[in-house]
Amino acid sequence: MSLPTIDIDQARRLIEQGAVLVDIREADEHARERLPGARHNPLSRLAPVDAAGASAVIFHCRTGSRTAANGKRLAATVACEAYLLEGGIEAWKKAGLPIAIDRREPIEIMRQVQIVAGSLVLAGLALGLWVAPAFLAVSAFVGAGLAFAGISGWCGMARLLALMPWNRRPRRPAAAS
Template sequence: MPLTTLSPADARRMIDAGARLVDIRGADEHARERIPGALNLPLDRIDGLPRDGRIVVFHCRSGMRTTANAARLEAAASDAPAFLLDGGIDAWRGAGLATIADRSQPLEIMRQVQIAAGALVVTGVVLGLFVTPAFLALSAFVGAGLVFAGATGWCGMAQLLRAMPWNRGAAA
């Protein structure tokens, strides 16, 4: 049976009545903005969900990750009723409900990867057009890296960006 989605207002009422709110996003996303009182259990650690019979409401950023992983989330909350926050933290914020934002935290690693990859591709194309076509290899290299990351689940650029000074001390 698929998990039921809740509007932000309905989720707020359930949380106020004792339900546990679980944020399945990565620690870096949670550190940058979170719903007060949410327990951060990224998907790769969801099996660590306390099994105490409490109702569980899962959320992510937009609702896509929770919907895509609903069966796994339902299994993690096996001893308790579980729900999905429809629209995630974006809908929660859109409904005028409180979040805690810490803009001093770096952007999420995957957003940094998108920015860096996009900048490298554009740079390779521009230099390839105006300097020498050999620079087009930069765009090809980045594209190949993205294909590899998508196929294997391992992203070298993300690993490199995690080691950058602005990400040191950020949420792991």
């Protein structure tokens, strides 16, 4: 059984009636930006949701894609009514609702990968066009690495970025969300 999707207004009404919000994004995403009061239950370590006393559970991710793709898995973690938040945290922000942001936390690793990979491809292209064609190999190497990451699920650049000092700070417990 998959879970029904609800919009922001329906979610707000359910929350007012005692529903629990559950964020299924990874720890780095949740640490940087989250819905106030949302519990954290990352998809990679999905555990049963303790919804004792809650009228329902509302799962969310960033855009709604991860929750939609994993509706059956999420349904198996609850013993009460459960829903998926349409549009995720992005729709919540678009509706002008409050978001808890901790700017001391680094941006999530995958965004860092996108920034570094995109910068390397552009630098390789520019250097290849204006300095020496051999620099085009940088763009080819990064492109091959991204293709490999997409196929295998293992990203060397993400592993390398995770070792950087800004990503190795001891994690502070998230403020009471």
